[in-house]
Amino acid sequence: MTGLVARGLTLSLDGRTVLHEACVAVAPGEVVGVIGPNGAGKSTLLRVLSGIQPADAGEVMLEGRALAGMTPGDRARRLSFLPQEGEPPPPMRIEDLVALGRLPHRAARDGARDRAAVECALAETGLLDLRDRPASQLSGGERARLRLARALAVEAPYLLADEPVAALDPAHALAVMASFARLARAGMGVAVVLHDLTLAGRFCHRLVLMRDGRVVAQGRPAEILTDGAMRAVYGVTVRRVGDAVVPWSLTDGRADDERTGS
């Protein structure tokens, strides 16, 4: 079977069940958005899909092979994982840090391909002009783009990105989401955790909606980003502005606009 396919993922941490029989799939050529409230289990799901965190039950298959049976190197070449948080970067040049994304390919070293992959990753994340700067001097959003660039430099056929745009300004957030859409058109499978429902609705082919460790719905954005589902899962009402879905107020009224009373 093609794609990244997970069935029945269940995991307890510290005596609490944080994933309950989660089933998800990411096909080549699609961007799958993983959404849901804080603590819903999105990061945990991505960690299990990446193979970093073993599940207590269930399986993850990558193009028909059990992820658990792959060597770490094999996995790293096929699946690039961008965790939600990273260590503060060392005082190395940005370009050199991005080049570390090529480490999984070191056995089949190809200097030209490595340089092209790094160049492409720097371009996709808007870091070309900053390539010679020490990474330790970067702002929060620039660091987030650096971490994404390193994940993209792997050129794995699947990318799992946990909140890659949370720290980005609107222009860079749009650029990163457009990159994901472009990479998917070129055949990559992308799973991306997002809190921005507008970006999720606009750039994802499918959405996986989580709550309390469960996948409560999955489907096309128009099927998932409904007022009823957003009320039930997030406790917010939404408004549609053109094609965009915008969280508007808390269902209990606490976020009514104090300037206008609406």
Ligand SMILES: Nc1ncnc2c1ncn2[C@@H]1O[C@H](COP(=O)(O)OP(=O)(O)OP(=O)(O)O)[C@@H](O)[C@H]1O
């Ligand atoms: N090591 C751990 N031990 C115990 N509980 C944990 C551990 N790691 C995560 N959890 C719990 O698992 C649940 C899911 O956490 P997770 O980080 O996957 O949520 P999330 O949906 O990514 O949230 P957020 O949107 O806040 O990033 C949370 O209730 C969290 O407190």
